[in-house]
Amino acid sequence: MKIILTGATGLVGRECIRIALLNPQITEVISVARRQATFPDGLPSQADKSKLKSVILDDFGSDWPAHVLEQLKGADACIWNLAVTPSKSKGMTSEELKKINHDYPFVGLKSMLAVANSAHPFRFIYTSAALTERDQDRALWVMGEERKLRGxxxxxxxxxxxxxxxxxxxxxxxxGAITDSQTPMARRMMLPVLEAVLGLPSVHVSDIAAVELHQAMNGTGGKDVMSNAGLVELGSQALKEWKIEKCA
Structure with a gap:
C-alpha cells in the first residue's frame, strides 16, 4: 500500500507518518512538501523508518513536474492535509487563501491521477473541518470567509x-477542535464551551490520522463524508485493531 501525504509537517500529518511507520500493511508513505519530511518525536523502535520517502515540490499551484510524478507512480491513495487553518490565516489575502485552500488540492489531484495505481479507484482523503459551510448565502458571524471557502x-x-x-x-x-497529549489545560477546559456555543466538537489527533489511513487502505465504503463523531469511533477501533497506542 503506497500512500501520498501532504501537510506532513502539521499536527495531523506528523501523526499520519507515525502510525503509517508502525503499520506493516503500509509499505510506503510519501510526503510531498516544500521541505524534507522528518520523523515524529518519540517514534517507537519498532517503527519502520525506511517506509518514509520525501519528495520536494516547490510549486503546488502548477501541474506537478515529471520528476515529482515519477516518484509517485503506482500510488494507491492520497491523504490531503495541506491547508491554511483559521488560526494561521491572519494577514493573508483572500487570493492567497483561495490559492492554498482551493486551488492546490485540485491541481494535486489531477497530477496524481495521471500516475496512480489504475487497478482500483484512487482514494483521495481530504481533511476539511467540522464547521465548514457549503451554503454560500448563509450569514456567518465567526470565520465566515474561511468556512465558506472550504465548503x-x-x-x-x-x-x-x-x-x-x-x-x-x-x-x-x-x-472539530484537534487535541493531543500536549494540548494545554486552558484549551482543554475551553472545549466544552466551544461545543456548546459554536457546535464545535473535539477529536484526538490519533483518531483523525488513524481513520484517514484506514480509509486510504481499505476504501471509504461509499461514505463520502466522515463526521467528527465518526472519526472518534472509527479511529479508536482502527488503533485497537492495529495495536497502536495514541501519540504520547
Whole structure:
C-alpha cells in the first residue's frame, strides 16, 4: 500500500507518518512538501523508518513536474492535509487563501491521477473541518470567509469524484477542535464551551490520522463524508485493531 501525504509537517500529518511507520500493511508513505519530511518525536523502535520517502515540490499551484510524478507512480491513495487553518490565516489575502485552500488540492489531484495505481479507484482523503459551510448565502458571524471557502472545496471535490466515473474514491473528513497529549489545560477546559456555543466538537489527533489511513487502505465504503463523531469511533477501533497506542 503506497500512500501520498501532504501537510506532513502539521499536527495531523506528523501523526499520519507515525502510525503509517508502525503499520506493516503500509509499505510506503510519501510526503510531498516544500521541505524534507522528518520523523515524529518519540517514534517507537519498532517503527519502520525506511517506509518514509520525501519528495520536494516547490510549486503546488502548477501541474506537478515529471520528476515529482515519477516518484509517485503506482500510488494507491492520497491523504490531503495541506491547508491554511483559521488560526494561521491572519494577514493573508483572500487570493492567497483561495490559492492554498482551493486551488492546490485540485491541481494535486489531477497530477496524481495521471500516475496512480489504475487497478482500483484512487482514494483521495481530504481533511476539511467540522464547521465548514457549503451554503454560500448563509450569514456567518465567526470565520465566515474561511468556512465558506472550504465548503466550496467540498462541493467541487464531490462533483469531481462523481464525474470521474469511479476513478476517484473520495472521503472528506470533518474534524472539530484537534487535541493531543500536549494540548494545554486552558484549551482543554475551553472545549466544552466551544461545543456548546459554536457546535464545535473535539477529536484526538490519533483518531483523525488513524481513520484517514484506514480509509486510504481499505476504501471509504461509499461514505463520502466522515463526521467528527465518526472519526472518534472509527479511529479508536482502527488503533485497537492495529495495536497502536495514541501519540504520547
Amino acid at each position: 466550496t472545496v467540498e462541493i467541487e471535490l464531490l462533483a469531481e469524484a462523481a464525474q470521474s466515473k469511479g476513478r476517484i474514491e473520495l472521503q472528506i473528513t470533518k474534524p
